[in-house]
Amino acid sequence: MKTLGKILIYFSLAVLLFWQGPRIYNLITAEPYSTPFTLYSCTIHDFVSVAPKEGRGTRLVDRQGNIYDESAQPMFYYSVVIDKGNMPDSIEGRKITQEGIRRHNAIVMRSPDDINRKAAPVYLLMESIPDGMELQDPEQAFVSKKDGITIYDMGSNSVDKAKTEAFSKALSDNGFVFPVVLASANPSHRKEYDAGYLMTDSEGKLFRMVQVDGQPSVERIPAADGLELKDIVVTELRDSSLAGFLIGKDDSFYILNSALELIPTDMKYDPFQQKFLLVGDMFYYTFKISDKKGEMYYALRTGTFETVDTLYREYPEDTSIPRLHFTSQNDKYVRPRISL
Template identity: 35%
Template sequence: MKIFFQLLMGVVSALMLIWGLTSLGALLQRGGGYVPFTLYSEVVGEFVSLDNSGEEGSRYYDYAGREYTESEFDSVLPSFYYRQLVMDGRLPDSIHGVAVSPSMLEEQSFIFISHPSSINCHVTPLYFLLESMSKRVYLEMPSDVFRLGKKGIEFIDMSRNEVDRAKSELFQKALDAKGVAFPIALVAGNATTKKPYDHGYLLLDAGGRLFNLRQTVGRPYLQEIALPSGVVPQQLFVTEYPSRAFLGFLVDEVGSFYAITLPDYRLVKAELPPLDLTRDKLTIFGNPFYWTVIRSRDGEALYTALEAGSLRRVKELRFEASEGSSIAKYLVPFQLSFTSPLHGYFRPEAHHFSWFGLLLWLVVGGVWVAVARSVGRRCALGYR
């Protein structure tokens, strides 16, 4: 038993030492490669970058070899810098034959961000259903929440902490009339008043059918969304951008990305490489002409320009950032962390195996054993 506890303490001490050296290495680690701010220009038809990494100040350029001044850079990204162009009186009347105005560019431009930590998390299964046809200028939070159980939907009055049976039955009848199968597999919505309107929730039922649930003048509104053959949703996102051109986004089990358009509730597939949102950070800068889609993982970034509307791929640009250098890879056989930027939970992870670190530990361990045996022999001889 004594040998077992000694072995256990040795293993625990080794793991704590590895974790400590991993943390020290991360603290002293130099950053990886720098990625300049980059978007696809609807004017020059090329990716353009703003690079602040040089000692001589900011540099503005595109990947066709052209250099720009700061003022020229604003002009090649009019959808992004339209406020500056309006202030300078330089906003063009049209872009590629399409008439533009500040209100049009503001309404049809958006930014979408999905981070792995927002995917790899637990969600409290209580949801606020706002009024989609509010008579007020600003949205108001409801006085109840709903939950989706194994057999149906229930609304709970928060002030009384009781089930609102009348409202629950009203919505349950609407769900039954459409043949919604419980339990619900996926739920997505934006329970906030900081948006111009409410699109309700996207629900994926037990049978793999997709629905949009809203509350309209206090009554249920339910619309089924036809899924293309073979599409099995993995992540759902409801979008409530000013243009109202999209209901939301969908990523299926093979990593394909779709936009759900309005008012036809049609899925448009984007020409993007497969996504894994549990590991990839996804950022979209959209405007009336093109979307710049950025997939980031492990310091690398893939930029894809999509034609707005058709979501057809126009051009790609890849930044392969070098991994930051850590002293831990020379000191330990593998690195050990208890947290990760991919999630917010305590989850031990072993990563970055190092042959050099393994060899170092074998050499040190061999020397330690040899010294311990030598000391043991001397002590035994001295005792005799």
């Protein structure tokens, strides 16, 4: 027994050393590295980054090293620029108002751990036109089956037969072939409006489904016919200019505008491996797509969504030694894995 006990102790120590030893070494030897917050500027038409001042505070710097104040990013720092009296009356021929700035400013984020996880195929169903003035948390949810969808009242865990029949029929009448394959929505009351679901059927066709006053509103989106999709992102921006983003199997990135027209872009994005950040304003969308190798920035003009500029930052080579760990920023699973 003593021999077995020693073996278990030595084995535990070896596992602990293999697990924590490389981590401690990497913490001691790693050099801190971070990249500055960067946006495309509508006034100087270049990427502008936040950099520290000598002493305290920050400043804005373009790629050539030119230094600016907040006026180089008037849409992002609009409160400061307005307070200083530096906001121009118009930019690129468009009149500037504080309400217009707030309405068009947008942020959308996406991380691999948003989709790299197993989740029950239960979809919350919001009412887009509630009785009161504000959106309410969903009280119903639906599951998809081969012959339709079933809608449940979550409070009583009972089937709403009338809605189940109505929604299944509305989808079928518009050509939806069950079951649901991909579905994206933002079932939260903390937004200005609800755009419902963007979802694909078993044949890969794209649809939008919204609950309006308790009734289904279903629309097929033929612009996406022929695309093989791996991910869908519903945006619900304040200005309603975008319906969502569609990601193809080949990592191609498409924008679905408010008219449900499909607009291809120059961007490549793997939602299972890369992080995604959009910061938009009246004039440009700055997209940041990053992974462990670096970060790629795209500046797209609003309205046309043409790429006007790009920027790539490569991260320093990772010199840390391989180690055992159990979690990852790319998924929600807890399991042993070796980082290389």
